[in-house]
Amino acid sequence: xxxxxxxxxxxxxxxxxxxxxxxxxxxxxxxxxxxxxxxxxxxxxxxxxxxxxxxxxxxxxxxxxxxxxxxxxxxxxxxxxxxxxxxxxxxxxxxxxxxxxxxxxxxxxxxxxxxxxxxxxxxxxxxxxxxxxxxxxxxxxxxxxxxxxxxxxxxxxxxxxxxxxxxxxxxxxxxxxxxxxxxxxxxxxxxxxxxxxxxxxxxxxxxxxxxxxxxxxxxxxxxxxxxxxxxxxxxxxxxxxxxxxxxxxxxxxxxxxxxxxxxxxxxxx
DNA sequence: ATGCCGGGCGAAGCCCGA
Numbered sequence: 001x002x003x004x005x006x007x008x009x010x011x012x013x014x015x016x017x018x019x020x021x022x023x024x025x026x027x028x029x030x031x032x033x034x035x036x037x038x039x040x041x042x043x044x045x046x047x048x049x050x051x052x053x054x055x056x057x058x059x060x061x062x063x064x065x066x067x068x069x070x071x072x073x074x075x076x077x078x079x080x081x082x083x084x085x086x087x088x089x090x091x092x093x094x095x096x097x098x099x100x101x102x103x104x105x106x107x108x109x110x111x112x113x114x115x116x117x118x119x120x121x122x123x124x125x126x127x128x129x130x131x132x133x134x135x136x137x138x139x140x141x142x143x144x145x146x147x148x149x150x151x152x153x154x155x156x157x158x159x160x161x162x163x164x165x166x167x168x169x170x171x172x173x174x175x176x177x178x179x180x181x182x183x184x185x186x187x188x189x190x191x192x193x194x195x196x197x198x199x200x201x202x203x204x205x206x207x208x209x210x211x212x213x214x215x216x217x218x219x220x221x222x223x224x225x226x227x228x229x230x231x232x233x234x235x236x237x238x239x240x241x242x243x244x245x246x247x248x249x250x251x252x253x254x255x256x257x258x259x260x261x262x263x264x265x266x267x268x269x
Numbered sequence: 270a271t272g273c274c275g276g277g278c279g280a281a282g283c284c285c286g287a
Contacts, residue, residue: 010286011276035286037277062277063285113287116271153287172287207287208274221287251275251287 001235002099002259004106006032006149006222007243008205008252012065013037015250016044022243023051028256029071029099032108034151036065036090043067060090066108066150072097077105083131091128102145102261105227109150114171122171125153129180137187139227145259146227148189151252153221154181156191159200160220172221190231192224192257193239202239205252213244222255233259 005028009015012033023031031053036043040059048055053069058079068074074095081092094107111132114125132148139146155173158164167173185191193202203218212218226234237257244253 014276035276113285115287167287170287205287210273212274219287248275 002030002104002261003028003256004030004032004147004149004224004259005254005256006034006108006151006224007254008034008110008151008222008250010035010250010252011037012044012067013042014248016047018243018246018248018250020047020051022240022254023048023053023069026240026254026256030097030104030106031069031254032106032149033067033069034065034108034110036060036067037062038065056093056095058090058093064090064110066090066093066110068093068095068106068108070095070097070106072099078107081128081131082135084127087128099261104259104261105139105142105144105146107146107148107150109148109152111150111152111154113153114174114177117169117171117174122174122176125171126176126180129177133180133183133187136184136189136225140188143229144227145230145233145261147192147224147230147257149224149255151221152181152223154178154223155219155221156181156194156223160202162201162203162217162219167219172219184225188228189225190228190234192226192231192234192237193220193255195226195231195234196237204239204255206244208251222252224255224257226257230259233261235260
């Protein structure tokens, strides 16, 4: 069994104690991180390494920044999303790792927010999503066990939002954003959480403002998308709300899934 | 309600997030 998690930490520097606590408690084999807000040289690789994790980092000063943590060694395949050499925002990193039970490809994604919708940020988001669809489609041809996870900044449907009316017109809920997200599903990717849970009110983000956490005014915008080969192995998936309730919390909370890889059966036999 | 919170930057107050 391999446990793969994702967490937008909103500054790895500010969140390091919380992240170390969660790694010890949840012990994922892989953790995808977003919004590091630091360059690679300032990433706390030593503290994280002390817990047994390798790290691959695509960093940036002040904004963005993504990483992959893994108990097994990582071979980095992409440090940026293909398709636009001029895009300098650190929002994508992809690596392959050899787990005890077989090869696994993972990507950590920090998809652009897109607000305000009348600025150039929404076109940037939609162009980024088109690039993601193209790259994700190309990956399907490899027929590998792959997990593309992270902060997608998309509310897929009404059930993923405490008040759909309040989000009308927002870039996270715009029809174009949801259409582009669905395009990934139509290509063959599976939303790991929704494959196993149909209940509403399962959120991954609560705003710091207006008592959103206390009122459970959340949205589900962090997702783990599985290739068909990964979806066939999906054993469990969930959202861990506990970190959102702690002191100095990120506004996002970790999501996770577990895959029963081929070697598990052999190990059991 | 385009910002009531929180982080970065940098040393006050603005930019940004979702």
